[in-house]
């Protein structure tokens with residue numbers, strides 16, 4: 001499909017015909033990370049996502065990430081754990097747990113995936129592009145301080161968020177992967193410089209992410225979970241973006257917006273039971289783009305296991321981020337969870353003005 005070029009709807013000068021550009025981080029090391037036969041988190045996911053980004057109709061600039069400096073990774077992971085992963089991969093790899101596998105090439109892949117967001121953020125700060133898209137694997141949001149899990153070795157989005165907060169910036173992470181990002185939540189649970197907001201399916205892996213997990217200490221109120229039942233569709237997600245995410249972002253006023261963009265909430269995904277379609281990802285992206293400072297946003301690939309859904313949803317994300325409100329229509333229907341908006345309103349209203 002050939003998409004129509006999009007003009008710069010967000011240009012602060014109000015000029016038309018200024019092209020929106022995306023900085024795309026990708027690297028062949030992502031194709032060499034071997035999870036074994038018939039594993040859903042497989043190399044073919046990456047070319048599908050890249051194809052989606054490249055056919056979105058906007059200018060794509062390429063970045064080939066270098067390996068992250070280990071100090072960036074040990075800011076959020078135990079040094080012993082990082083060394084364990086290095087020696088495990090060096091010894092040929094195998095299964096880290098039932099789901100999570102690594103091979104001899106996975107150390108290089110994981111270091112580049114962990115460094116990609118930092119390098120994209122630095123490039124954006126220099127004015128290279130309007131936003132970034134990290135199409136790398138292994139994914140990251142389940143990885144904890146000293147534990148690989150859920151196909152994740154190092155927490156890529158958390159490495160980037162920690163790097164940015166170290167520089168004095170406030171960071172909002174939206175995690176729309178169908179699974180709760182337990183690792184990211186844990187990393188910033190008591191840190192009020194990072195707002196973590198996850199939309200995910202309740203009752204599936206990894207089992208965390210209930211509405212009552214709101215952060216602790218000075219971070220209380222900056223950890224926000226929207227856990228939806230199986231069958232929920234885009235209509236609810238869009239309502240949540242407008243009535244929950246938007247007012248919270250307006251008040252938190254982040255310097256950077258990072259997205260943990262899994263595409264496994266798509267109706268076609270084999271691992272979960274939600275009903276989103278491509279246009280819903282486009283709507284979420286266009287909403288977040290409006291809530292972001294220009295050139296201060298990075299989208300990170302997390303999960304998503306249907307190749308066609310991955311390609312189409314990545315394309316819609318880039319098109320949505322480029323603006324023009326083109327996804328205002330065509331919400332997928334699905335289920336509207338009864339009473340959930342009211343329950344979240346009650347929980348969050350202790351910290352945020354939602355009206």
Ligand SMILES: [Zn+2]
Nearest residue numbers: 177179262303
């Ligand atoms: Zn997932």
